[in-house]
Amino acid sequence: MSVVEMNVSGQTKARADAKPILELQGLSKSFGAINVVKDVSLDVWPGEFVSLLGPSGCGKTTTLRMIAGFIAPNEGRIVLGGKDITEVPSYRRDVGLLFQSYALFPHMTVRGNVGFGPKMRGETSGVIADKVRWALSLVKLEGYEDRRPNELSGGQQQRVAIARVLAGGASMLLLDEAFSNLDAKLRGRMQEEVRELQLRLGIATVLVTHDQEEALAMSDRIVIMNGGKVEQIGTPKQVYSAPSSMFVADFMGRCNRIEGTLRQDRRAKAWYLDCGPSGTIKLETIPHPDAREGEECPVFVRPEHLRLTQSLENHEGEGLKGRIERVVYLGSRSVAYVTLEGNIPLQVHLPNKPGISDEFSIDRPVVVVPLPGAVTPLPE
Known part of the structure; x- marks a missing residue:
């Protein structure tokens, strides 16, 4: 049995008595007269990897930004860990966001970037050092502590960004087109590494992507969006083999x-x-x-x-x-x-x-x- 199979079977057993780590309840968002997200509801379970998938302009990134707290919904509620965080500012939400551009501080070393979150929370230097060491060991970057971002490859920069999120101790990971800046071969390798890391840590993760193969390869479930609405939610096999609409059938691979x-x-x-x-x-x-x-x-x-x-x-x-x-x-x-x-x-x-x-x-x-x-x- 593979690591992925073990993880999914474990989730199935856990859901009998578990509660969702994240609940989106009827989220809607408009910019002027344009309805960008329309009545989106979704439960994400502990340890689950969920992808928001769809074409440009479908509302997936706006949904992720509402979860992160960068955009306020016009309607609906966001519940994280049983607490309503709809109006909680982004810096007080227990989520870690990995940006497409990595957003590393160019003037800081790897150690400074990874330890930035714990430092801002006033943790002691000993605790910060332990968290930096732990996070860098997870992403296999021991020995890179004193390098700066411009001295790293694209894949190494992404690992630093992941380590920074992990050192922050968030209960949930949000990935915003996190692999799109990498070449095809490195992108595939980083997808595998992030998925394996996510499985080992058991951290619930939401990925925004427009890449069907990426969503199929990494996800426990896929949320396919179109025109601001949810077209279908299901496992990779369900959305590919049993699409609920012509849009899903045509979007998920050749048809x-x-x-x-x-x-x-x-x-x-x-x-x-x-x-x-x-x-x-x-x-x-x-x-x-x-x-x-x-x-x-x-x-x-x-x-x-x-x-x-x-x-x-x-x-x-x-x-x-x-x-x-x-x-x-x-x-x-x-x-x-x-x-x-x-x-x-x-x-x-x-x-x-x-x-x-x-x-x-x-x-x-x-x-x-x-x-x-x-x-x-x-x-x-």
Whole structure:
């Protein structure tokens, strides 16, 4: 069992008698006539990692800033550790905020930056030294105490910023696009390190991000926002595999939309989607309780849940005929852009395996076959 699995199973047991560490109750915020956040409610549990995910302008950063105390909500309440902190100033809230820019003091050493919070609270030099030593050991920066921020790499600067938050002793960690300034390889490594550190400390964390892969990789639950509202809250698997709206289905990775007409095989007790000249595909479940034959039905299917073949043989006639327009190589996979008969665009992800030559060439007829259970009726 992995560290993440142990953490999630532990949370499940704890929730039976635990209370949320953070409660957002009907938060709304307007700037003039513009409603930026609309009736957002959320419970964050002790030790949980929650991501606020959505496109630019969806309200996720404003929500985080309300939690931190930098912005006051027009409506709603914020409860932290059982106490209403809606009107408590930011410097008195028991939260640690890691900024996108790290916000380190350039004139201070690493020791000075990390010990700044305890020093401002009037703690003794011995206590400050202990906290600095402890925090730097957690982020693996022992020996860097006397360096200044401009003598550190981007990843080291971020570790210092994390250590500063931890030395402050906050009961909750807030991350505001904390990894966006790093290159792709360093970003992935820092995501893993922060997640492992968060699991070890058991500190509740809220991350704001627009990166779907980041949210999927780090989160216990994801809050998807759009237009200031919450579209869906769920585990990474839930929001990816069972989206509650077309927006969520399309936002969480690539999504192929296919429209067709329902057809029922009563003897086999099966439903099919007739896609006209391109062909027919089988639906594993009834689209909805009142489904009827001849009804128009849109469905979606992920590109990685499709495969290509040369013909319909051995597929019981189920598949969609088309032609490859282009293939893009992306290392671990290739993306085949297919146009189905009837001028329907489709993407298919093809795994790149050692020793396998290019099987499908451009402008060649192919058949697209969904994996069992891959075709899902679109939510209304």
